[in-house]
Amino acid sequence: xxNVVRPIKLQEQHLRLIYDDxxxxxxxxxxxxxxxxxxxxxxxxxxxxxxxxxxxxxxxALEEQRxxxxxxxxxxxxxEALAKxxxxxxxxxxxxxxxxGPVAPPPNEINFQVFTKVFADNYNPVxxxxxxxxxxxxxDPKNTGKLSVQQLQEIVTHRAEPLSKAEFDELLxxxxxxxxxxxxxxxxxxxxxxxxxxxxTVNATR
Numbered sequence: 001x002x003n004v005v006r007p008i009k010l011q012e013q014h015l016r017l018i019y020d021d022x023x024x025x026x027x028x029x030x031x032x033x034x035x036x037x038x039x040x041x042x043x044x045x046x047x048x049x050x051x052x053x054x055x056x057x058x059x060x061a062l063e064e065q066r067x068x069x070x071x072x073x074x075x076x077x078x079x080e081a082l083a084k085x086x087x088x089x090x091x092x093x094x095x096x097x098x099x100x101g102p103v104a105p106p107p108n109e110i111n112f113q114v115f116t117k118v119f120a121d122n123y124n125p126v127x128x129x130x131x132x133x134x135x136x137x138x139x140d141p142k143n144t145g146k147l148s149v150q151q152l153q154e155i156v157t158h159r160a161e162p163l164s165k166a167e168f169d170e171l172l173x174x175x176x177x178x179x180x181x182x183x184x185x186x187x188x189x190x191x192x193x194x195x196x197x198x199x200x201t202v203n204a205t206r
Contacts, residue, residue: 007120007122007123008123010119018041018045018112018116019112021044022041022112025037025040025041030106031111032105032106032109032110033109033115034109035054035058038054038058038061038115039051039058041115045119046193047123048124060118060121060122061115061118062108062110064110064117064118065110065111068114127193129189129190129193132192132193133185133186135155136188136189137185139154139155140185145185145186146178146184146185147182147183147185148181149172149182149183152171152175153168156168156171174191174192176188
């Protein structure tokens with residue numbers, strides 16, 4: 001996976017799909033997600049990122065949320081001041097009540113608008129199925145179309161952030177081992193690039 005960030009413009013169909021996943025993670029339906037839910041959503045959308053990369057983009061997201069909160073607060077205060085001014089200048093008529101502000105956003109959480117902005121701005125182009133398949137082929141000199149568990153273990157140990165045992169076991173389940181504990185790496189490449197929300201293939205050429 002390339003570490004080159006290439007911002008993208010999310011289309012309406014992508015936003016709808018992302019929103020569906022966002023709502024699934026937003027268990028208390030307050031419109032916000034925390035750090036853990038953020039990491040889950042980013043990875044569910046096809047981004048292969050390390051914990052340190054998640055932490056870096058999360059800090060950016062929190063700063064974006066802070067700015068948005070300040071802008072919302074300033075706009076509300078302006079409306080309240082205008083409403084009070086209008087009420088003070090009205091004689092013999094019921095006074096207008098200043099607009100009530102929104103519930104204070106939870107600390108250290110972000111909303112959907114902030115998530116989509118940070119996700120798009122920090123998007124890593126997804127490797128194509130062809131490129132991933134060719135990477136597997138380097139370990140298949142006889143061109144059998146299959147690799148062993150041991151070969152897969154060798155591949156993942158060369159990652160900048162090696163997989164945990166639980167993550168490797170999940171990868172084996174996804175690989176679909178045969179009786180000889182080998183797997184079809186073309187099928188695994190296809191499965192790895194099929195994100196739950198369909199965003200994994202944005203800007204990916206096959």
